[in-house]
Structures are given as structure tokens and as C-alpha cells.
Amino acid sequence: MTQSHPSLSIPGRLIDVGWLATRLGTPGLVVLDATVPYGPGGPDGALGRSRWQEAHIPGSRYADLQRSLSDAAAPFSFAFPPAEKLAASLQALGVHDGAAVVIYDDFLNMWATRIWWMLRAIGFTNAAVLDGGWKAWVAAGKPTESGAGTAAPAGKPLSVRPLPSFTDIATVQAHVAGQRQGEALVCALPESYFAGAEKVAGRGGHIPGSINIPAASLLDAEGRFLAPDQLRTRLAPVDGASSVTLYCGGGISATVVAFALGLTGREDVKVYDGSLEEWNADPSRPLATTG
Template identity: 40%
Template sequence: MNHKMPFETLISVTDLQALLESGTPVLLLDCEFDLAAPEKGRTVHAEGHLPGARYAHLDNDLASAPNGANGRHPLPDRDALAAWLRSLGLRKGQQVIAYDSNGGAWAARAWWLLRWMGHRAVAVLDGGKPAWVADGHDLTSEVPEAVNEGDFAPGDPLVGGIVSAQDVLGNIRAGAAQVLDARDPSRFRGDANPLDPVAGHIPGARNRFFRDNLDGAGRFRSAEELSATFSALLDGKPAVLSCGSGVTACHNALAMEIAGLPGARLYPGSWSEWISDPARPVETGEA
């Protein structure tokens, strides 16, 4: 087992199994989700999850309600998020592990939020639930026992700051930071897509599809490979991370942390907020 505790970016199935067998208290967050069917993740969780895992719903737990002008998945209120985490029993310094079945697309949002709340000991299960099953470990449909409320309290963020649409608009002119868009290349180019009522991307943005952070087995690429790729995209500029609604942008934040390139700022509203104001400029085509 890797004894480098706490785990702050990724944890392997082997290390997680050893951690659980050691009796170390771990908060497991199952972040299963489907954008096209928002309640499907809860159903999949109920049918089979890692033993002891609690469900984290992207819309309800890992975001606040949208108002039509702040994107599809606005950041949750910090106090509300802290209260929810305490209700799951989270204690100060306790190891949190987030996972899903989608390459970490949703688990990375949980990772980013906990780091944003100042919680250092949080990692994403590399390969997620598929890797757990492939390694011969069982899933369970058992509901975890009730827990006592934890003593978690939010602290100073351990991730780069957040930026507003106004900040991003100003940056188009100034060019001080490089916007990296985590959506798939077709959406970035501006091909028609049901998720985007207006197609295209923020002018000057570059495309870094979050799935390109993973290898063929669905695990994160090496730190060296990620560092080389992101460094080439950024060309010496600080990063502003965007996507459709501030969720898969967190996957790029995690990849950059793995690469030893911390401090990227998140644009939480992302494309779904950007296009809510028709005055904001839109670009199409390859970057």
C-alpha cells in the first residue's frame, strides 16, 4: 500500500482496498450521474455501489439551483455544502474518496468542491467503479448505517480561485490567461448539440476534452504526460477552466494538479452561463 497519506489527487483500487481493510475511517462518495436522466445515478447507486458509499447527487448536493443566468450547475453555497458533508459524518482531516463510472467526470467535481472547502484529504478513485469491479471486488446494494454528525468546517480553498463571466469577458481583450474548455471537440467547434442552445466557444479558448486526460483503460495518464500536454496548451499563461456547466472543467483541474500545475481558476458558470447573455461574444471552429 502507498502509505503517503492523505491521498489528495488519485487513489488506486489496491490502495483503497488496503485503506478500507485497515479500518481507517473513509467517507466514500458515489457520484454516479447521467445528464440526460438526472435520477438515473441514484438508481444505479441503489443497485450496486462500493461498500459503505454514500450517494452524491450532482444537481442536488454538488450544485445549487440555477436561475437561468448562472449556468446549469452553479456552485453550492459553502455553508450548505459543509452541513451536507457533516450529515454524512465527515470529520476534520478524514479521508474522502469520490468515484463514478464515467472516468471521474462527476467525481472530479466532488474532489474540487472539497478542496475548495479547504479539505485536503480527498482523492478520486482512479478508474472508478469499473476498475473496482475489474479487480474482483464486490458491489453492494446495502444502505450504509446512519452516522453521527461530523465536525467538518470549511477552511481556505486549496484550489485556484473562481472567475466570473465579467472576468472572462475582460480576459478576451487582455489575453492574460488561457481559457481551456473541457467539452468534446464537436461542441467546442460549434456543431449542433442538444445541450447547447447556442453553439461554439468563448473567443480565444482552447479545447482540452476531459476524456483526453485518461488512457485506454480509463485511468489518468501519467503526471509527465499531463504536464507536457497542459504546458503546451497554456504556453506560459495561467489557466481558466471552463466546460458546459463547471463540472468536467474540474476534471482538467484534477489533471493539472496531478501534473504538478496547481492554481488553475474555475469559471463555474461556463458555457451554459456564457450564452445566457446574447451580448457575450461567441466563436466557432477549431482553436
């Protein structure tokens, strides 16, 4: 299927509040709130939808990563769903071949970059993350609205042209076995997790052979991505690698690092979708607590 020409062209994978504010209401623009806040039991999509209904960017729709945009049959949370199922869920949000998509969230850009990375995986490229997300929008004094919003128009096609963006546990096991020399395996979690002080699925430490580039280290105090030269400095540990595989706790914050690598021009990057949630489910899989 041929992608129709978009009515609005996204200038890059990262846009600012001013760009979006002047284009709200443009035909074909789809704005998605991807926030999954943390409730007492962990990530809570229902709470995210409730907060979105209380206040959101005008015209936006809530993209439920925890439910409609994940594979409920997978043994780990937030799993990338079959491409055709994902496309149908995105169509229900108004995403179609001629659309321009802007995604935002209220926490470290990681939910927004997750959806951006999922769009990339099905070949949809006319999409961007709102730098600084909801906090930047509110801080700039831009308008907000409340309520359930409007339903997306039905019947507009969304093509699927898969682009390798995710990898699986077999790839990571090959890294650990020393079978992928020259390639980088990167943990995007904070150093406290990498060192084993904090745990994922009851186990502390990192996958042997991996290095640590925390997702939060690529953002400034306001939650915006660092300038490209600063990103290159922070991402320098993978400069000599032939390719990069990223993981975190559940395949979410790893997409921040993947997205940032793209901001510096590097595209030979994949995210291990199951990440430590899947890896740690089997206690026989090794972990390390030192570099």
C-alpha cells in the same frame, strides 16, 4: 476552527483500487459515489441514487451533486453552493475535519473530480479520486454491496477555509475583452463542441480566445488518468500561461482538466462555474467556431 488530525492520510489526489480495497472499513474513511448518469432528460441524480442502491463500493454513500451539493437558486445547473451550505451537506455524508475522503464515479472521473474540486474550494485536502472509478473497481473483482447503506454519524465538525477554485462570468468577459493578457482560457469539451458542430444551450462554438483541451484526452481507454509525462504533453498548450481558467458545458468536465493540471504540479487554476450554460443564455455574448 482547527482541523483535527486525520485517522487516515490520503497519499495523493489520485489513488488506485488496491489502495482503497485494503483500507475499506478504516475509521474516518468516507467513500462517496458521485455518479450522475444521463437519463432521457439529461443528467439524473435520482437515477444515480437508484443505481448506487443496486450496487456500490461497500460502505460508500451517494453524493447527490444535482441536488444537495449544488445551489438550486442559481440560474445554471450544478452551481457551486454557498460554502456553509456545502459544508452542511458534506457533513451529512460523513465528511468532517478528521476524515479521509475517496470519491468515484462511473463516467470519465468528471463527477468525482467535480466533488474533489468542491472540497478543495472549502480547504479540505485529505481527499482523492479513485482512478478509473467504478469500472476499475468491478474489473478488479473487488466486492460490492447493495441497499441504502448506513447513515453518517452526526455532530462531527467540518471547517471551511476557502481556497480560490472557481471564477465567474466577469473574469471570462475580461478575457474576451483582451484584459487578461498572458492567461489561458481553456475549453474542456470535445472538439465537436469547440468547433460548433454540437451545441450547448442551443448555441454552438467556444468562447473567443479560448483553446481546446478535451477532458477525455487526458484519460486512457479504461478511464484512468494518463501518466504524468503524458499529461504534461497533452497540457503543454498552457505551459506559458500565467494562470489557467477552465470551462466546459456546465462546470463539470472542466474539473477533470483542473485535476490533471494538479497532477503535473500546476495549481494556479480556476474553473468558470457557469461555463457555456451561463455564457450561452445571453445570445449577445460572442462565440467562435474557429481557433
